Amino acid sequence: MTELLHTPLHAFHTARQAKMVPFAGWEMPIQYPTGVIAEHLHTREAAGLFDVSHMGQLLVRGDSPEAAAAALETVTPASVVGLQPWRQRYGLLTSDAGGILDDFMFAHHGTHFLLVVNAARTEHDLALLRAVPGITVEHVTDRALLALQGPRAEDQLARLIPGATDLVFMDSAHLRWGADEVWVSRSGYTGEDGFEISLPAGIAPVFADALLSAQVVWPVGLGARDSLRLEAGMPLYGNDLTDDTTPARAGIGWAVPKVRRPGGSRAGGYPGADVIGRELADGPTHVRMGLRPEGRAPIREGAEVFATDDAAHPIGVVTSGGFAPSLGHPVAMATLPAELTIGTTLYAEVRGKRLPVDVTALPFVPVHYKR
Amino acid sequence: MIKYTQDHEWIAVTDDVATVGITQYAADELGDIVYIELPVAGQTVAKGEEIVVIESVKTASDITAPLDGEITAVNEAVATDPAMVNSDAMGAWFFRMTLANEGDVDDLLDEDAYQDLIS
Numbered sequence: 001m002t003e004l005l006h007t008p009l010h011a012f013h014t015a016r017q018a019k020m021v022p023f024a025g026w027e028m029p030i031q032y033p034t035g036v037i038a039e040h041l042h043t044r045e046a047a048g049l050f051d052v053s054h055m056g057q058l059l060v061r062g063d064s065p066e067a068a069a070a071a072l073e074t075v076t077p078a079s080v081v082g083l084q085p086w087r088q089r090y091g092l093l094t095s096d097a098g099g100i101l102d103d104f105m106f107a108h109h110g111t112h113f114l115l116v117v118n119a120a121r122t123e124h125d126l127a128l129l130r131a132v133p134g135i136t137v138e139h140v141t142d143r144a145l146l147a148l149q150g151p152r153a154e155d156q157l158a159r160l161i162p163g164a165t166d167l168v169f170m171d172s173a174h175l176r177w178g179a180d181e182v183w184v185s186r187s188g189y190t191g192e193d194g195f196e197i198s199l200p201a202g203i204a205p206v207f208a209d210a211l212l213s214a215q216v217v218w219p220v221g222l223g224a225r226d227s228l229r230l231e232a233g234m235p236l237y238g239n240d241l242t243d244d245t246t247p248a249r250a251g252i253g254w255a256v257p258k259v260r261r262p263g264g265s266r267a268g269g270y271p272g273a274d275v276i277g278r279e280l281a282d283g284p285t286h287v288r289m290g291l292r293p294e295g296r297a298p299i300r301e302g303a304e305v306f307a308t309d310d311a312a313h314p315i316g317v318v319t320s321g322g323f324a325p326s327l328g329h330p331v332a333m334a335t336l337p338a339e340l341t342i343g344t345t346l347y348a349e350v351r352g353k354r355l356p357v358d359v360t361a362l363p364f365v366p367v368h369y370k371r
Numbered sequence: 372m373i374k375y376t377q378d379h380e381w382i383a384v385t386d387d388v389a390t391v392g393i394t395q396y397a398a399d400e401l402g403d404i405v406y407i408e409l410p411v412a413g414q415t416v417a418k419g420e421e422i423v424v425i426e427s428v429k430t431a432s433d434i435t436a437p438l439d440g441e442i443t444a445v446n447e448a449v450a451t452d453p454a455m456v457n458s459d460a461m462g463a464w465f466f467r468m469t470l471a472n473e474g475d476v477d478d479l480l481d482e483d484a485y486q487d488l489i490s
Contacts, residue, residue, distance in 0.1 A: 019402075030402075035457075036428040037403040044450055223402065298407050298426050323405040323428050330405075351424065 007053035008201035013163045016219055026054040029221040036223035040325040043190055043228055044365075047150035048220030049177040049211055056122030058115040059200060060106075060129065068113055072106070077247065077256040077270045083108045088172045088185050091254050092247060093128060094338040098275030099243035100250065101128070103235070105196075106170035107185055114183060116145065116196070118237045120364035121262040143183075144204035149194030149228070151368065152216050157184075157195055160210055164195060169369040177207060189225065191232025191367040230331060231324045233290065233363030239301050240288060240319040240333055246272075248279040249335060251288035251362070255279060284338055284343070286316065290360035291332040291348065297355060298322050298330040299348045305334050305371055306347045309354040317346060324364055332357070374479035376437050377488065381461060387473050390464045391437060393425070396489045398460040401427040404453040409445040410466055416442060418475070423465055425453075437479065439471040 004027040013020060018029030029051065031039060042048055062068030069080040078091035090109035092100050102121040107114045117125045122139070148157055157164045163175045164184055172185040181201055189195035199207055211217050226236070235241045235250055247256050258264050262277045270276075293299050301319045304314035321332030327331045332348070340346075340359050347354035374382045379397035382389040398404065408424035416422050416436035423434040444467040449456055456463040470476065480488065 030429065035403050037405075229426060295407065296425075298406055298431070299433065323403075325428070349454075 005054070007051055008204040009051045009053060009146075009208060012205045012249050013035040013051065013219070018219070018221060020034045021222075024054060024224060026369070028054060029219070031221040031223045032056050032219055034218060036221070036227060039218060039224040040227050042218045043150045043220055043224060044192060044326055045151070047148060047156055047194075047217045048190075048224065049149040049208060049226055050149065050222075051144070051208075052147050052196070053194045053204070054119040055145055056117040056119065056125060057142060057143060057145060058113075058117060058126065058129065059112050059138040060115060060135050061112040062135045065108065065113070068135050069108075072113065073260070073266065074269060074352050075128060075132055075271065077260045077273065077276060079257045079259050079266070080106065080113070081266065082257075082259060085110050088170045088187060090255055092241075093125060093253070094247075094270055094272040094276060095243055096271045097243075098246045098272035098279070099241055099244050100237070100247065101125075103237050103241055103255075105185070105187060109172065109174065110185070112350040120238065124239040140198075142201050144201050146197045146204070146208065146211075147188050147190075147194060148197065148211065148217065149188045149190040149192045149329070151193060153192070153194040153345050154370070156211060156214060156217050157197075157233055159214065160207070167195075169193075169371045177203070180300075184294060186370065189232075189234060190228035191198075191234070191363060191365060192228075193368050193370045197225070212227060214349070224325075227322060227325055230320055230333070231326055231365045232365065232367055233333070235288065235333070235346060236320055238260075245335070246279055246284065246300055247276055248284035249288065250284050253280050286335050287338045288319065288333055288338045288362075289340065289359040290361040290362040290364060291321070291334055291346070292364075293330045293332065293348065294345075294356040294358065296329065297350055299332045299350055299355065299357065303332070303348045305357070306349065306354060307337060309347045309356075314349075315346070326365050331360075333362070372476075374476060374481060375485035375488075376479060378435060379489075380434055380437050382437050382476075382479060383464075384470075384476050387470045388443070388467060389438065389440070389470055389476075390467050391434075392464045393434060393456065393460055394485070394489075395460040398457050401425065401430070403428045403433065404456050407450045407453045407456070407465070409447070409450055410442045412442050412444055414442045416440060416468065434465070436468070438468070438475045440468040441471075443467045443469055
């Protein structure tokens with residue numbers, strides 16, 4: 001096994017007695033001594049600081065931003081051309097078969113685009129993007145990426161960067177902390193208001209300390225990041241999104257806007273467009289849904305779901321599941337026949353037992369964005 | 372007398388009755404425990420048999436019968452409030468069992484051996 005990579009905040013984590021685990025080739029904090037549940041609840045009630053420096057930060061440039069946008073639309077069904085400067089969107093990379101190769105955020109930064117991709121997919125995405133004619137792709141490896149999430153994120157970030165309060169959900173900006181340029185977007189992966197902040201690696205630990213200094217923000221590990229995104233009904237690449245999953249099946253058809261669908265002014269032109277476009281028009285046979293286990297046992301990814309407690313064949317499979325700290329009970333997401341309605345009772349198999357679960361709307365908790 | 376297993380269980384032995392839980396080290400490693408499934412009283416168990424399911428926010432694991440015997444009591448309180456295991460693992464017992472062979476206890480780890488294991 002190759003040596004695990006360290007983020008610029010590695011010493012910050014170990015100094016706070018984080019439990020460090022391997023994740024996508026990086027050594028990352030899964031939790032601090034506070035524990036996953038307390039970190040999760042603190043993020044929903046106040047604010048949590050997450051080190052997401054393992055994610056890939058990519059700068060995409062073309063002869064012009066318009067040219068770069070058009071080139072990116074050859075690999076993603078997102079509307080890149082339609083993105084206004086200093087705004088951000090969610091996008092997918094798709095395969096010829098209509099599967100999802102990665103999901104990512106992209107922001108228009110005036111002269112170029114900033115893409116943030118999954119850590120485990122960074123090398124894959126770099127190779128894919130570098131094969132696209134007309135753009136150059138810079139992998140930014142000298143900057144940290146922090147996520148500050150929760151209802152106190154705004155006032156705590158404003159202590160350091162007053163201009164951050166001017167941003168609304170999915171805005172992105174070049175701001176300053178002292179002499180240094182920081183790239184701030186109002187977005188995140190928890191369902192709460194919050195920010196993602198890219199900054200030079202060397203100043204990241206001091207910046208993180210400054211954010212924590214008022215005792216409002218806690219450092220939060222990847223364990224709570226996962227439970228927060230699960231409650232918010234957000235899909236995770238590798239679990240809910242795979243190269244076997246299409247946008248419609250994943251329940252993220254909105255990531256393929258009308259303009260890129262059949263009949264749209266820039267329809268198709270991305271890998272798998274025929275499959276993806278047809279499935280969005282016809283409706284998928286299966287789609288990602290929420291499940292509320294009736295009992296207290298967590299139901300995790302891979303659990304098969306059955307229509308009855310004695311059915312021979314499963315009708316679906318859990319793609320993400322676990323305990324929901326804000327709700328005090330387990331929740332799960334599963335790919336299931338699209339015709340199922342909210343409230344239908346199904347059975348998930350855990351350790352050979354069929355446990356009743358109810359089909360539930362997503363997200364499991366209300367989201368709080370500043371629009 | 373408190374003994375331990377390689378699987379981070381503690382066993383308090385009085386004559387031929389053993390009270391079993393998990394160590395604080397194990398509870399800390401698991402993280403916040405959210406679900407515990409206990410065996411039933413009267414169940415005959417064999418050493419190594421998986422008889423308790425423990426789920427933390429992060430992972431599912433199980434604990435095994437430390438010795439051959441019969442379950443005589445289970446602590447429903449830990450199933451109702453699994454977090455009590457995190458806050459006081461040595462005080463949160465899971466089940467009591469009678470031992471088929473009292474001599475088997477000698478094969479378990481003593482305090483010093485267990486501390487060596489986790490250090």
